[in-house]
Amino acid sequence: MPLYDYDCHECGPFTGWGSMSRSSEPMACPNCGKAAPRILTAPFIADMDPNNRTAHQRNEKSAHEPRVVSGKPPGHGGAQRSARRPWMIGH
Numbered sequence: 001m002p003l004y005d006y007d008c009h010e011c012g013p014f015t016g017w018g019s020m021s022r023s024s025e026p027m028a029c030p031n032c033g034k035a036a037p038r039i040l041t042a043p044f045i046a047d048m049d050p051n052n053r054t055a056h057q058r059n060e061k062s063a064h065e066p067r068v069v070s071g072k073p074p075g076h077g078g079a080q081r082s083a084r085r086p087w088m089i090g091h
Contacts, residue, residue, distance in 0.1 A: 008036040 001017045008014060008029040014036070016027045026035040048056070 005039050005041050006036040007039045008032065008034060010034060013039065 001019055002023075003015050004018050004023060004027070005013060005015050006027050006029070008031070011029050011031040014030060016030070018025075018027060024038065026037050028034070029036045
């Protein structure tokens with residue numbers, strides 16, 4: 001169950017655990033018990049593992065600016081032979 005942020009009109013913001021299937025539904029405020037709507041916040045990536053943060057940034061960038069790749073990727077497309085060992089095929 002993920003942790004969501006809510007904003008009670010009477011008591012202010014609070015966080016609460018909720019199921020993903022009910023993520024759009026309001027949650028009862030722990031102080032006054034009134035229904036509080038969920039607020040959307042940006043993910044906190046400062047504590048994220050650097051590799052995951054880099055992958056997240058690449059995914060966000062590619063969603064808006066896809067990179068066009070032309071030509072064959074290195075290491076693919078036929079047998080490549082070493083100049084010193086012509087009997088070996090590169091992988």
